[in-house]
Amino acid sequence: MSVTVDRELVSFCAEVGATGPVAVRGAGTRFEVGGPLAPETRVVAAPAGIREYRPEEMTVTVLAGTPVAELHAALSAAGQRSALAERGGTVGGALALGEDDLRVLARGKVRNSVLQLRYVSADGVLVKVGAPTVKNVSGFDVGRLMVGALGTLGLLAEAVLRTRPTPAVARWWCGEGIDPCAVRDLARSASVVLFDGTTTTLQLEGHEVDVDADLVALGRLGAFRACEGPPPLPPHRWSLRPSELLRLDGHATGSYVASIGVGTVFADRPQARREPPAAVRAVAARLKAEFDPSGRLSPGRDLLAAH
Amino acid sequence: MRAKDRRGARHPQLASDPVVHDLEALLGDRVRVDGAERSLLSRDASVFSGGRAGPVCFPLSTEEVQGIVKIAARHRRNVVARGAGTGLAGAAIPLGAPIVVVTTRMNRIRSVEIEDRLAWVEPGVINLDLSKQLRPLGFHYAPDPSSQQACTIGGNISTNSGGPHCLAYGVTSEHILCLEVVGADGEVMVLGGLDAEPAGLDLRGAFVGGEGMLGIVTAAAVRITANPPAVRTLLLGFSTPREAAATVSAVIAAGIVPAAMEVMDREITRAVENFVHAGYPLDAGAVLLAEVDGTEQGSAIDAEVIARIGKEHGATSIRTAEDAEARDRLWKGRKTAFGAIAQIAPAYYLHDTVVPRAALASVLEQVYAIAERFGLLVVNVFHAGDGNLHPLLLFDPDEAGVLERVHGAAAEIVRASLAAGGALSGEHGIGIEKQEFMSEMFGPDDLDHQARLRRGFDPWCRLNPGKVLPSAHSCADLSELARAGEGIWA
Numbered sequence: 001m002s003v004t005v006d007r008e009l010v011s012f013c014a015e016v017g018a019t020g021p022v023a024v025r026g027a028g029t030r031f032e033v034g035g036p037l038a039p040e041t042r043v044v045a046a047p048a049g050i051r052e053y054r055p056e057e058m059t060v061t062v063l064a065g066t067p068v069a070e071l072h073a074a075l076s077a078a079g080q081r082s083a084l085a086e087r088g089g090t091v092g093g094a095l096a097l098g099e100d101d102l103r104v105l106a107r108g109k110v111r112n113s114v115l116q117l118r119y120v121s122a123d124g125v126l127v128k129v130g131a132p133t134v135k136n137v138s139g140f141d142v143g144r145l146m147v148g149a150l151g152t153l154g155l156l157a158e159a160v161l162r163t164r165p166t167p168a169v170a171r172w173w174c175g176e177g178i179d180p181c182a183v184r185d186l187a188r189s190a191s192v193v194l195f196d197g198t199t200t201t202l203q204l205e206g207h208e209v210d211v212d213a214d215l216v217a218l219g220r221l222g223a224f225r226a227c228e229g230p231p232p233l234p235p236h237r238w239s240l241r242p243s244e245l246l247r248l249d250g251h252a253t254g255s256y257v258a259s260i261g262v263g264t265v266f267a268d269r270p271q272a273r274r275e276p277p278a279a280v281r282a283v284a285a286r287l288k289a290e291f292d293p294s295g296r297l298s299p300g301r302d303l304l305a306a307h
Numbered sequence: 308m309r310a311k312d313r314r315g316a317r318h319p320q321l322a323s324d325p326v327v328h329d330l331e332a333l334l335g336d337r338v339r340v341d342g343a344e345r346s347l348l349s350r351d352a353s354v355f356s357g358g359r360a361g362p363v364c365f366p367l368s369t370e371e372v373q374g375i376v377k378i379a380a381r382h383r384r385n386v387v388a389r390g391a392g393t394g395l396a397g398a399a400i401p402l403g404a405p406i407v408v409v410t411t412r413m414n415r416i417r418s419v420e421i422e423d424r425l426a427w428v429e430p431g432v433i434n435l436d437l438s439k440q441l442r443p444l445g446f447h448y449a450p451d452p453s454s455q456q457a458c459t460i461g462g463n464i465s466t467n468s469g470g471p472h473c474l475a476y477g478v479t480s481e482h483i484l485c486l487e488v489v490g491a492d493g494e495v496m497v498l499g500g501l502d503a504e505p506a507g508l509d510l511r512g513a514f515v516g517g518e519g520m521l522g523i524v525t526a527a528a529v530r531i532t533a534n535p536p537a538v539r540t541l542l543l544g545f546s547t548p549r550e551a552a553a554t555v556s557a558v559i560a561a562g563i564v565p566a567a568m569e570v571m572d573r574e575i576t577r578a579v580e581n582f583v584h585a586g587y588p589l590d591a592g593a594v595l596l597a598e599v600d601g602t603e604q605g606s607a608i609d610a611e612v613i614a615r616i617g618k619e620h621g622a623t624s625i626r627t628a629e630d631a632e633a634r635d636r637l638w639k640g641r642k643t644a645f646g647a648i649a650q651i652a653p654a655y656y657l658h659d660t661v662v663p664r665a666a667l668a669s670v671l672e673q674v675y676a677i678a679e680r681f682g683l684l685v686v687n688v689f690h691a692g693d694g695n696l697h698p699l700l701l702f703d704p705d706e707a708g709v710l711e712r713v714h715g716a717a718a719e720i721v722r723a724s725l726a727a728g729g730a731l732s733g734e735h736g737i738g739i740e741k742q743e744f745m746s747e748m749f750g751p752d753d754l755d756h757q758a759r760l761r762r763g764f765d766p767w768c769r770l771n772p773g774k775v776l777p778s779a780h781s782c783a784d785l786s787e788l789a790r791a792g793e794g795i796w797a
Contacts, residue, residue: 144512263503
C-alpha cells in the first residue's frame with residue numbers, strides 16, 4: 001500500500017514540476033481567499049486518501065487531497081476527531097488556510113495539530129518536516145510556516161495530524177439577553193460561545209454529568225433552550241482580540257456573530273487590511289525568497305488580503 | 308568600572324577589544340570579561356563542554372538587547388543568548404567566543420490581561436514564578452518542565468519546552484501568542500498577535516524552538532490557563548515497566564487524555580522515595596503517576612477508568628492522593644527525580660527521545676540492554692503519556708574513558724528510538740547534542756529547507772551559529788568556530 005502512495009507522491013512532484021507558475025486546488029470551497037491567482041497559473045490537484053490511522057497513538061497520516069469529511073468519518077469510527085474545520089473542503093485546503101474550527105476551544109488550533117508535513121518545494125522536490133510522534137522537537141519548525149501560507153512556500157502533499165477523543169455528549173443551547181462573557185467564564189465545557197448582539201449560542205461537550213452541571217449553573221444567567229447548531233454565519237472572517245469583542249462596532253462589521261473568548265467575528269463586511277510592520281514584512285519577504293525564489297508557487301495570492 | 312575582572316584588576320588585552328569598548332559604553336559594568344564569569348557561561352546543564360564565551364552582557368531592556376546586537380553587527384561578531392542555562396542539549400553553549408547575552412535580569416511580568424487570558428512577560432521570568440504569581444488570580448502557565456524552579460520563559464521558548472502536563476495542555480508553542488524579539492539585524496519585531504488568527508505567515512510559530520538562532524526574545528505574550536476546579540492524582544505500582552507502559556496505551560485507547568502520565572522505574576522510584584518520603588511503593592518494578600483534572604464528577608469518572616485499566620494490566624497497588632498536600636509531595640518526587648540521582652551516582656547524562664506509545668515497552672527494554680552492553684547503569688523516568696523517554700545514564704566522571712561509553716550508549720538509544728518510528732527529541736532540543744543525528748531523520752532536501760528558514764530570519768549567520776543543523780547544512784564553519792577567538796578570549 002505504501003508503495004502505491006509513494007508513487008502518488010512522486011507523480012504529484014512530477015506534476016508540480018520545477019518551472020512555471022503553479023497552484024493546488026482542493027475542493028475549491030475557499031479558493032478565493034488571498035485573491036485571484038496570476039492568470040497563467042497551472043492548477044493541479046494533490047493526491048487523496050488516508051494512509052495510516054493509529055487511534056491508540058492519536059495520529060493519522062493523510063494525503064492532502066482527502067476531503068476533511070472523509071477523514072472525520074474514518075476518525076469517528078474510532079471515537080476521535082481532528083482540529084480541522086468541517087466546511088466541505090480538503091485536508092490540504094484546511095491546512096493552507098489555517099483557519100480554526102468554530103469549536104476551537106475544545107478542538108484546538110489547526111496549527112497545533114500538525115505533527116509532520118510533506119510538501120512539494122518550488123524546485124519540484126518532496127520535502128519532509130516535523131516528525132510523526134505526538135510530541136517532537138525536530139529542528140526548525142518549517143511546518144508552522146506552511147500552515148496558513150496559502151501554498152506560497154510549498155504545495156502540501158501529506159500530513160500527520162494529531163487526533164483527539166470525541167467527548168461523550170455535545171449539545172447546543174441558545175438564549176436571549178444573556179451576557180456572553182459570563183457564559184464563557186462559567187461554562188468550562190463550552191466548545192464555543194457565539195453572540196450576535198442579541199442571542200447567545202453555545203455548545204457544551206464532555207462527560208454528561210459535566211455538561212448537565214454547566215447547564216444548571218448557566219441557568220443563573222438566564223433562560224436557555226436547546227437548539228440545532230450555530231446560527232448562520234455572515235461571510236467575512238475578522239480576527240480580533242477577545243477583549244475587543246466587548247467594544248465591537250456594528251457599523252464596521254454590519255450584522256455579526258462573534259466567538260467569545262476567541263476573537264473571531266463573522267461579519268457582513270470585510271475587515272480592514274492588517275499590515276504588519278516593516279521589520280516583520282522584511283523577514284516574511286526573505287522567507288518567501290528562500291522557499292520560492294522564482295515566485296512560481298501560487299502567484300497572486302496575498303496572505304494579508306481580507307478573508 | 309571598565310573591563311575589570313572580579314578582583315578588580317584591569318584587563319588591558321580584553322579592554323583593547325573594540326567590541327568590549329562599545330558594549331561598555333552601552334551597558335557600563337553590566338559587561339563582564341573576567342575568566343570566572345566567562346567560564347561559568349561556557350556551558351549549560353548538559354555533559355557537553357568545549358564552549359568559549361566572549362564578553363558577557365546582562366541587559367535590562369529591549370533597547371539594550373537591540374544595542375548589543377547592533378554592536379555585534381557592526382563588529383561582525385556572533386551573539387549567543389541564554390537564560391538560566393538549564394538546557395540539556397548544548398544549545399546555549401557559546402562557540403567561537405561570541406558575545407553572550409544573559410537575559411535573566413529581564414525578569415518582569417509586564418502585565419496580566421485576564422480578559423484576553425494572557426500575560427506579557429520578559430524572557431528572564433522563571434517558569435514556576437509565573438505560575439506562582441498567577442495562582443491568586445485562578446490561573447497558571449501550563450508548560451511545566453522539570454527544571455521549572457530555575458528555567459526561564461525565554462529558554463522555554465527557544466527549546467519549545469515540554470513537561471509532564473503537556474500531555475493534555477500542549478508544549479510551549481501552543482502557549483505563546485506573540486513575541487517581541489530582536490532580529491539578527493538589531494531590529495525589534497513583534498511576531499504573532501493577540502488576535503484570534505494573526506495575518507500573514509506564522510513567524511511566531513516558526514520562531515518557537517529556534518534555539519536562539521532566529522532572534523532574541525525580549526518579551527512574550529503567553530497564554531494563561533484557568534486552574535481546574537478538581538484535580539485527581541493516582542499512583543499505580545506495577546511489577547515491570549512493560550505493564551506500566553501498556554496501561555498508558557490502554558488509557559489513551561479508552562478515549563481519556565489525562566493531564567499527565569509519568570512513569571518511573573524501580574531504581575529511580577527508590578531514590579525519589581528516600582528523598583521526599585511521598586509514599587512511593589519501594590517494592591514496585593515501576594510506578595505510574597497519572598493525573599486527571601476537570602470537574603469533581605468528570606475527573607472522578609476518568610480516575611475510576613484509569614484505576615480499572617491499571618488493575619486489568621496487573622497493577623500491584625493503586626493509591627489516590629488524598630489531598631493537595633499529598634499530591635504536591637508526589638509531584639515533588641517526580642520533579643526532583645534528577646536531584647535524587649545524586650544518591651546513586653555522582654553524574655548523569657539525561658537523554659530525551661520520543662517513540663510511539665505502542666513502542667514504549669520494547670524500546671525501554673532495548674535501553675536497558677544498551678546500557679548493560681556499555682557497562683553503564685541506566686534509570687528511567689519519563690513522560691509516558693506522549694511516548695517521551697528520559698533515560699538517565701549514570702556515571703562517575705572520574706572514571707577514565709567513561710564519557711566515551713556514555714556518548715556511545717546515548718547514540719544507540721537515539722537510533723533505537725528512530726528505528727521504532729520515533730523522533731530525536733521531545734523537549735530538550737537539538738543543540739549540539741543531536742545535531743549530527745539530524746541526517747539520520749532527514750534527507751538533504753529536508754535539512755536544506757530548515758536552513759532556508761534559518762536564513763530567512765538570520766541571513767548573516769550571526770545568532771548562535773553552529774547549532775541544530777549538521778555541519779553540511781550549517782551556515783557556520785564549525786571548525787572555524789572552534790578556533791575563533793583563541794587569541795585574547797582563550
